[in-house]
Amino acid sequence: MSRTLERISTAILEGDAEKSPKLVEKALAEGTTAKEILDNALLAGMQEVGVRFRAGDMFVPEVLMSAEAMQEAMVILRPVLVASGVKLIGKVLLGTVKGDLHDIGKNLVGMMCEGAGFEIIDIGFNAEPEKFIEAIKQHQPQVVGMSAMLTTTMRAMGHTIKAIEEAGLRDTVKVMVGGAPVDAEFAKRIGADGYGSNGPAGSELAKKFVGAA
Amino acid sequence: MVSPLVSTFEAIDKLIFAATHRVPLVFTPCPIAGGTAPITGAGIITMGAAESWMGLTLAQTLQPGLPFFMGGVFSAMDMNTMILAYGAPELPLYMAGLTELAHYAGLPLWQTGGCTDSKVFDGQAMIEGGSSVFFSALTSGDMCHDVGYTESAMTGSLFQLCAMDEAIGYARRIVRGIEVNDDTLAVSVIKEIGPNNHYLRHAHTRKYYKSEYFYPKLLDRQDFENWEASGSMTMKDRTIARVRDLLATHKASPIKPETQKVIEKVLAEAEDRVKDKK
Numbered sequence: 110m111s112r113t114l115e116r117i118s119t120a121i122l123e124g125d126a127e128k129s130p131k132l133v134e135k136a137l138a139e140g141t142t143a144k145e146i147l148d149n150a151l152l153a154g155m156q157e158v159g160v161r162f163r164a165g166d167m168f169v170p171e172v173l174m175s176a177e178a179m180q181e182a183m184v185i186l187r188p189v190l191v192a193s194g195v196k197l198i199g200k201v202l203l204g205t206v207k208g209d210l211h212d213i214g215k216n217l218v219g220m221m222c223e224g225a226g227f228e229i230i231d232i233g234f235n236a237e238p239e240k241f242i243e244a245i246k247q248h249q250p251q252v253v254g255m256s257a258m259l260t261t262t263m264r265a266m267g268h269t270i271k272a273i274e275e276a277g278l279r280d281t282v283k284v285m286v287g288g289a290p291v292d293a294e295f296a297k298r299i300g301a302d303g304y305g306s307n308g309p310a311g312s313e314l315a316k317k318f319v320g321a322a
Numbered sequence: 323m324v325s326p327l328v329s330t331f332e333a334i335d336k337l338i339f340a341a342t343h344r345v346p347l348v349f350t351p352c353p354i355a356g357g358t359a360p361i362t363g364a365g366i367i368t369m370g371a372a373e374s375w376m377g378l379t380l381a382q383t384l385q386p387g388l389p390f391f392m393g394g395v396f397s398a399m400d401m402n403t404m405i406l407a408y409g410a411p412e413l414p415l416y417m418a419g420l421t422e423l424a425h426y427a428g429l430p431l432w433q434t435g436g437c438t439d440s441k442v443f444d445g446q447a448m449i450e451g452g453s454s455v456f457f458s459a460l461t462s463g464d465m466c467h468d469v470g471y472t473e474s475a476m477t478g479s480l481f482q483l484c485a486m487d488e489a490i491g492y493a494r495r496i497v498r499g500i501e502v503n504d505d506t507l508a509v510s511v512i513k514e515i516g517p518n519n520h521y522l523r524h525a526h527t528r529k530y531y532k533s534e535y536f537y538p539k540l541l542d543r544q545d546f547e548n549w550e551a552s553g554s555m556t557m558k559d560r561t562i563a564r565v566r567d568l569l570a571t572h573k574a575s576p577i578k579p580e581t582q583k584v585i586e587k588v589l590a591e592a593e594d595r596v597k598d599k600k
Contacts, residue, residue, distance in 0.1 A: 168401035170356070210324045213357055217404070289405075290476065307404045 113139060114150040117182065121154025122161075124174025129182040143189040147226065151182055155224050162309055169217070172309065176224030183226075198226040199319040200250035202282075204241055205234035206265040211258035214288055217308030218254055225312045225321075227252075238265075238272035245278050252315045254305075256288040263290050267299035274300075283318035287311055323351035323373045325358040337377055341384035348432045348465075349377030350393030354406045355416070357399035363412070367419045370396055378429075392424040393432035395468065395475075405474045409439040409450030414457035421461040433463025436486035437471035443481045443558050447472060451482060452489040459493035484565045485557070488540045495536035506530070540564060 113136040120129040136146050158175045161167040167175075190197065201222045205212040212234040219229045230248045232240050236255075245253065253273070257263040266286050273279050286301045287310075296304035302318065305311035323329050333349075340347045351373035353359030359366040374392040381388050396416035398407045407413065417434050424431035435458035440447040451469075458466050468475065469490070470483030500506075511526045521527050540560050542549060549555075555563070577585075 162402075165402055169404060170401060210328060210330060214404070 111136070111139065111141060114141065114146065117146065117150035118154035118157070121151060121175055121178050121182070122157055124171055124178050126174070126178040126181040129178040130185045133182045133185045137185075137189065143186055143193055144195050146186060147190065147195070151179055151186070152226060155179055155226075158224070159309060159313070169308070172224075173217075173220055176220045179224045179226075180220075183223075197228060198316070198321050199228070199252065200230060200248060201227045201252045201254055201315050202230045202232065202241070202244055202248060202250040203254045203256075204232040204236035204244075205256045205258075206262060206269055207235060207237050208265055209257045209259060209262040210234050211288075212256070214258065214308070215254070215256040218256070218287065218305065218311035221308040221312035222254075222315050225316055227312075227315060238269040241269055242273060242276045242278065245273065245276075245282060250282060252285060252318050253282045254285045254287070254311060254315070256286070257291065258289045260290045263288065263295070266291075266301070270300050285311060285314045285318070323349075323353075323377075325351055325353035325373060326369060327373065329373075329376070333377075334380070337381055338384060341381045341388055344385060344388065346389035346391070347377070347381055348391040348393045349374055349381070350395075350432060352395045352406070354397065354399040355412065356401065357404070357406075359396075363416050363419055366396055366416055367423060370394055370420065371423055391430050391432045391464065392420070392427075394420065395434050396420055405439065407439055408437040408468065408471055408474050409446065409454075411453070413437075414454040414461075417454075417463070418457060418461040421463050425462075430464035433458040433461065433466040434468045435459075435466050436469030436482070436489065437475065438482065439472075439474045441473050441477075443479070443485070443561065447482055448485065448489075448557070451486050452492075455486055455489040456493040456496070459490070459497045462497070480565050480569075481558075481561050484568070485540065485561045488538060491536055491538070492541075 113132060117129060117132045117136060120132055133146055133150075136150070137143070155175065158167060158172055162169075162172050187197075201219075203215050203219050203222075205215045215231075215234070219231055223229050230244060230250060232244050241253065241255070244250075255266050255269055257266055270279070270284055273282070273284070283302045284300075285303045285305055286296045286299070287305045287307075291304060293304045303314045305314045323333060337347060337349060339345070351370045353366050353370045353373070355361050355363070355366045359369050371392070374394065378390050378392075381390055394417075395406070395408075395413070397413035398410045399405070400407045400410070413434060421431045421433060435454035436451045437454065438447040438450040440450065455466075455469070469486045470478055470480065472479045472482050505526075508526055511521070511524060515521055515524060540557060542555075542557070542560065544552065553559075
């Protein structure tokens, strides 16, 4: 691996959003392919972030800085990747369900998924089932993530999955759910494909769904 | 409240109902430091107080003089698990700061304590719950809630509640303090008993032994032999036994039959409203 790729990985790990895009530009100028930069520098860096987070050596504010460094790097790299015909890892559609205004967890999942290389479509909070369906039709994501923080609103996740089913779109997406009162058993009961207990777990799940983990 | 700085329709709806009907009000934000509030203790208290006082302003506009409690659960977001930490030392600390601010403003405060992030009845649950109970008592909040919450407020536990009842008794004894007057100083008793004697039989002892001490229901003070002979029960065993006993034998103080009827009607209406929802 070239010295520049190593430096990109380090910039990601250290959450340096100023350095990471400049280093990506440098690597491109040195003739490294966009795919190599993505796999061997950016995703490798985020992989290490995940390892350190799970070991308790990094905390969420640092993980978010790394995700930001990744996002800034992707601003430079994405057009080059697209132009060279490289397929991105996938699209994740996110929303906090009807009746719920608590969206901080959903936003964390979004940042982590973006850090893992996904494109994010965020339909915000208090999102009606119809809004999910419309967005699935428009953006054709591989993964749909929904969240709720209250025992009174968590049922809306089941209603949303049912509505997606009735719209004939259930087979086109994997559904992951999360939020304070949610657990794996609840996820199973309402017909979701998976449950993540926090932001990093959400992005791991999304990666698994698209066969990238 | 949905921190930062937003209130839901339901919360404001209830506030307006309470204010209109002269029902005393607890208006309670639940900001999480580092997540939905500033990471610093001073910052979360500043923001959370502003949220409470938004409710105060609205309530007093609708019903001047309406009794009002500031409230809340002010604690830390754990930067690894992202939970709202109910057992963190920051909870009693921030609540103490908030209590001082509320009392400075002349308002009563709804304290928090007796809760834990532990999933089971264990040492962690007792350290966290007991510490916040004691600190809540020291800061003299005017009510206290979330006693018995475990698993970061995901589960209410009767065992935790029962053990915290003991912690509350313990804490209350401490904050009751040491009464100092001629009789409690007992100088004449000390002279009377003199050296090489004992106080057990003295009228002074009989007069005070009940009120001076806290008598635990769950904390064991037997010697080893007697403890072993009475079944070698741990704090957990004794708590479970007491909860089962209370559940089996406790009779709630009766309420008026007409009140009971109204409660049943309200419950039936609520059941009817949600029965088709899954």
